[in-house]
Amino acid sequence: MMKRTGLVVCFLLSILYLPLPAPGKVYIDILSPAFQKFPIALPDFIPLDGADRETPLLVEIPGRLSDALGMTGFFRTIDRKAYFESSQTPEEEVRFSDWRVIGAEFLVKGGVLQDGDTLSIEFRLYDVVEGKLLAGKRYTGKKGDEKTMVYRFAGEILEALTGSRGVFDTEIAFTGKKNRVSEIYTIEFDGSNFRKRTNNGTITLLSRWSVDGSKIAYTAYTRGNPDLYLLNLPTGETKRLRHERGLNLTGGWSPDGRKMLVVSSRDGNEEIYTLEVDTGSFVRLTNDPAIDVSPTWSSDGKQIAFVSNRSGSPQIFIMDEDGSRVRRATFQGSYNTSPAWSPAGSRIAYEGRTGGQFQIFTMDVNGGNTTQLTYEDGGAESPAWSPDGRFIAFQGKKNGRGSICVINANGLNLRVLYGGADLDAVSPAWSPHLNLY
Amino acid sequence: MRKCNLFRGALLIILCLAVALVFGCGKKPVMKEEMGVIVKEPVQEKAETAVPSETAIQEERLKEKERQEKERVIQEAASFTDIYFEFDQYDLTAAARETLKQHADWLLANPGFDVLVEGHCDERGTAEYNLALGERRAGAARDYLLSLGMEAGRVTTISYGEELPLDPSHDEAAWAKNRRAHFVVTPSK
Numbered sequence: 001m002m003k004r005t006g007l008v009v010c011f012l013l014s015i016l017y018l019p020l021p022a023p024g025k026v027y028i029d030i031l032s033p034a035f036q037k038f039p040i041a042l043p044d045f046i047p048l049d050g051a052d053r054e055t056p057l058l059v060e061i062p063g064r065l066s067d068a069l070g071m072t073g074f075f076r077t078i079d080r081k082a083y084f085e086s087s088q089t090p091e092e093e094v095r096f097s098d099w100r101v102i103g104a105e106f107l108v109k110g111g112v113l114q115d116g117d118t119l120s121i122e123f124r125l126y127d128v129v130e131g132k133l134l135a136g137k138r139y140t141g142k143k144g145d146e147k148t149m150v151y152r153f154a155g156e157i158l159e160a161l162t163g164s165r166g167v168f169d170t171e172i173a174f175t176g177k178k179n180r181v182s183e184i185y186t187i188e189f190d191g192s193n194f195r196k197r198t199n200n201g202t203i204t205l206l207s208r209w210s211v212d213g214s215k216i217a218y219t220a221y222t223r224g225n226p227d228l229y230l231l232n233l234p235t236g237e238t239k240r241l242r243h244e245r246g247l248n249l250t251g252g253w254s255p256d257g258r259k260m261l262v263v264s265s266r267d268g269n270e271e272i273y274t275l276e277v278d279t280g281s282f283v284r285l286t287n288d289p290a291i292d293v294s295p296t297w298s299s300d301g302k303q304i305a306f307v308s309n310r311s312g313s314p315q316i317f318i319m320d321e322d323g324s325r326v327r328r329a330t331f332q333g334s335y336n337t338s339p340a341w342s343p344a345g346s347r348i349a350y351e352g353r354t355g356g357q358f359q360i361f362t363m364d365v366n367g368g369n370t371t372q373l374t375y376e377d378g379g380a381e382s383p384a385w386s387p388d389g390r391f392i393a394f395q396g397k398k399n400g401r402g403s404i405c406v407i408n409a410n411g412l413n414l415r416v417l418y419g420g421a422d423l424d425a426v427s428p429a430w431s432p433h434l435n436l437y
Numbered sequence: 438m439r440k441c442n443l444f445r446g447a448l449l450i451i452l453c454l455a456v457a458l459v460f461g462c463g464k465k466p467v468m469k470e471e472m473g474v475i476v477k478e479p480v481q482e483k484a485e486t487a488v489p490s491e492t493a494i495q496e497e498r499l500k501e502k503e504r505q506e507k508e509r510v511i512q513e514a515a516s517f518t519d520i521y522f523e524f525d526q527y528d529l530t531a532a533a534r535e536t537l538k539q540h541a542d543w544l545l546a547n548p549g550f551d552v553l554v555e556g557h558c559d560e561r562g563t564a565e566y567n568l569a570l571g572e573r574r575a576g577a578a579r580d581y582l583l584s585l586g587m588e589a590g591r592v593t594t595i596s597y598g599e600e601l602p603l604d605p606s607h608d609e610a611a612w613a614k615n616r617r618a619h620f621v622v623t624p625s626k
Contacts, residue, residue, distance in 0.1 A: 175564075180601060203600045205564055225595065226568065247572060247596065249565055263565065270569040291569040307566055313525065314566055335525065338563045351563070358561070382563060400607060427564055 027163040030074050031390065031410045037076040038161060041104040041128075042066045043083050048111035048122060057112045061121060061150060065108060068154040071190060072166060072390075073413025078104050099128045106134075108157070119143050123153040125160060134160045151437035167386045169436040172393050173197070173207040173216055174404050176423035184218055184231075185425075187404070188436070189386075191417045198231065198238075205427060206250045211257035213432045217241070217250045228262060230277070241275065242282075252296035252304075252341075261285075261295035261304065272306055272323075285323035297321070298341045298365075305329065305339040305348055316350055318365070329367040336361075340383045340392075342409075349373070349383035349392055360394050362409070373411045380405070384430045393417070393428040402426040513543060514550060514622035519603075520578060522616045524559070527573035529581055533618075537578060540620060541585035551626075554578045555619040556596040557603070559612035564598055571596035578618045591625070 029035060042062040047055065069075040082102045099107050107128050113120040122138040135156045139149040155165035171186045171193075184198045184207045197216065198204050204220040216231045227243040228250060242248040244266045251261030251272065262275045262282075272286045272295045286292045290310035297304055301321060308317050311328060316339045319326040330336040335353035342349065348365055351358040354372070357379035363370045374380040378397025385392055389409065396405040396419065403419025418425050517540055520533035529537070544552060556575030558567040575594035582592050604611035 177600075182600070203597070205600070247568055249568060263569070265569075265572060270572065291566065291573065293565045293569050294563060307563075309525075314562070335562065337566050353561075 027161070030162055031408065033410065035074075035410075038074060038106055039076050039078055039104050040066075040069065040106040040108065041078045041083060041099055041102070042108050043080070045110045045112050045121075048113035048120065055112060055114055057114070057121075057146065061110065061112060061146065062108065064146065064150045065123075065154060068150060068168065068190070069157065071415065072158065073408045074158075074162065078102060094126055094131075096126070096128050096131045099126075104128050106157075106161070108153075114143070117143055119145060119149075121146070121149045123149075123156070125153075125157050148437045155437070164388050164390075167388055167391065167433070169434050170387060171431045171434060171436075172384070172404060172406075172417060172428050173209060173431065174395075174418070174428045175205045175207065175426050177402075177426065178423050184216060185418075185423070186431075187417050189406070189417075191415075194418065197233070207427065207429045208250045208253060208260070209429055209431045211253050211255065211432060213434045216429075217253075217260060219249050228275075241277070241280075249293065251294070251306075254297055255299060255301040261297065263293050263295065272304070285319070286326075287323070294338060296339055296341055299343050299345045303365075305341055307337045307339065316348070329365070330363070331367060332370055338382050340385055341365075342385050343387055343389040349385060351381045351383065351394075360392065360407075371411075373407065373409075382427050384428045385409075386430050387432050391430075393430055395426045395428060404428050510547060510550075514547075517543075517552075517620035517622055519617040519619050521613065522574055522618075524612075524616065525562075525570065527556075527570060527577050529577055533578075534581060537581050538585060541582050541587055544582070544591065544622075545586055549625055550622050551591045551593070551624075552582070553621040553623070554582075554592065554594045555621065556594065556598075557601060557615055557617050557619060558599045559615040560599045560602060560607070561612065562599075564600070568596050568598035571598045574616075574618050578620075 042065055045058045045061050047058065066077040070077060084098045094107065094109065105128055107126040108123060109126070110121060110123040118140065119142060120138060120140045123136065124133060125135040126132065127134050137153055137156060139152065141149065151168040154168060158164065158166040167189050170189050173184055173186045175182050176185045181201055182204050183196055183200060184204055185194065185196050187194045198218070200220050200222050202221045204218055206219045208217045210217070214233055216233065218229055218231065219226050220229055223243065225243065225245055226247055226249065228241045228248040230239045230241050242262060242264065244264060246265035247263055247270060249263035251263060253260050258278065259274045259276050262273045263270055264273055267284070269289055270291050270293055271284060272292050274283050274285060285304070288308065288310050290308050292306055292308045295304050295306040303318055304321055305316055305318050307314050313334050314337045315328055316330040316336050317326055318329050329348065330350070333352045333354060336350055338351045340349045346365060347362050349360060349362045352361045358381045359375065360373040360380045360383045361370055362373055373392065374394065376396050380394045380396050382395040383392050391406050392409055393404060393406050396403045398416065398419035401424040404417045404425045405414055406417055407414045518536055520529070520536050544550060554575040556571030556573065558570050572594065575596055579592045579594050583589060602611070602615040603617065604614045
């Protein structure tokens with residue numbers, strides 16, 4: 001993916017007392033029901049090195065950082081009205097008691113330097129309870145790089161507090177339908193950069209990101225039959241991979257990125273195959289007269305979850321990667337489909353029919369511990385995990401049309417990324433990390 | 438017996454005399470013979486101009502009949518009714534079989550046409566599962582047509598899953614209309 005941060009150079013602050021992450025540090029389980037959001041304070045930044053005192057960035061930068069952290073659902077920004085006046089330079093000692101007393105556990109202070117077109121922003125993250133600096137960074141770039149710098153430091157904060165950087169640098173692809181034509185669109189995690197990626201003028205669906213994020217596979221009726229295509233995002237080139245009469249449906253990619261699961265009806269009914277993308281080698285995995293669709297790999301590549309109605313109704317099954325040891329995973333409900341394997345490998349999200357509608361559920365890989373995640377009025381379908389396993393995108397309903405929503409994997413913090421607008425938005429697919437920031 | 442033969446003989450003679458009388462009377466010929474002028478009835482000429490126009494009229498009538506026939510066939514081809522399915526089912530109902538039988542009858546009587554069977558679903562459930570379900574619905578209709586005598590080469594199928602609903606509303610009535618197989622009849626290539 002193209003780097004939008006070509007001119008951002010970051011210098012690590014060599015602060016003597018900057019602690020390294022302790023080996024074996026235990027992070028709070030942010031997805032546990034007992035988790036309480038991190039209370040964080042984000043006061044105005046100060047001008048660095050005698051720069052213009054009136055720049056609006058002094059308020060804007062901590063504001064944008066607060067928004068970014070709020071998006072994750074893990075943070076609660078303490079109201080600025082509660083802050084004591086503080087006009088310290090970065091070098092002065094922080095008066096941690098001032099912040100503890102208003103309920104903050106974490107604090108970000110920083111400074112801005114604007115010199116013509118050059119922009120420098122310095123950020124420091126403090127643990128207010130323990131009274132120490134957790135992370136510090138100074139980014140130097142151009143005017144316009146503010147968002148990149150803010151998202152980069154948000155990643156630092158998430159890394160320090162939760163053990164992983166977050167998913168600001170990811171996009172969600174989805175199918176947008178209008179007037180009986182559908183195309184693939186993408187949108188970033190924060191809801192920005194909404195873009196149309198295909199221009200087929202026909203039914204286009206089932207987008208699946210490649211493992212390195214450089215390609216999207218999809219199925220389209222460009223030549224009158226649902227054929228399988230591969231779109232190279234940087235070059236815009238599209239290659240037709242499979243086009244036998246009947247279904248050629250995309251499925252999950254293998255973790256090493258070399259193979260794709262494909263649903264084909266070439267042998268008389270819908271079966272699951274693997275397609276080695278470079279060689280074209282096509283190997284059959286399932287062998288059953290029932291419908292077998294929606295195949296997806298586990299994150300270690302050793303198992304495949306899919307949907308079959310071989311037991312009388314659509315249910316989720318699991319098999320080994322060679323097609324052996326097929327076993328049923330869902331036993332509750334009459335219609336369970338759209339399996340999505342969590343990146344950590346231990347849970348499967350899916351859509352299950354309940355009360356006449358579909359909602360998102362998660363379960364252990366062996367089928368136990370089923371949890372209902374959504375209770376949407378218009379139903380919820382097609383779950384897709386973020387690459388860090390902390391969020392699930394799904395297709396909801398807004399004003400009678402499909403909308404793309406994101407929810408934390410514990411069912412909280414629902415956000416609508418695209419909804420109620422022009423397109424009927426369905427079938428979200430979450431990209432890997434794209435190095436956008 | 439001698440009496441009959443005599444009677445017969447007498448009748449024959451009278452008949453011969455009558456014929457001689459008729460033909461011997463000198464019936465006037467068709468051609469008039471007037472002094473100095475022989476007027477030929479232009480029978481020949483009339484015949485030459487009458488034949489093309491007669492043919493033209495016949496051809497015109499034939500073309501019109503053909504055109505009407507073609508239109509009737511096209512209208513019938515376009516008016517193949519859909520068949521419907523239960524939720525998550527691709528079994529043919531009795532009503533569906535009845536409709537398919539009518540379609541088969543027409544297609545067998547009109548060998549110059551092929552049929553494409555489209556399989557469709559309502560919007561509930563995933564796009565992938567519905568593409569497969571649509572394929573099953575089209576396949577079930579096709580199999581039944583073949584069992585009624587249709588040649589395999591004249592029936593093709595395609596699935597559109599939930600992508601092309603007939604009724605875009607989000608209620609049970611719309612969903613029932615969308616769970617269908619649709620028939621597109623076209624002249625054979």
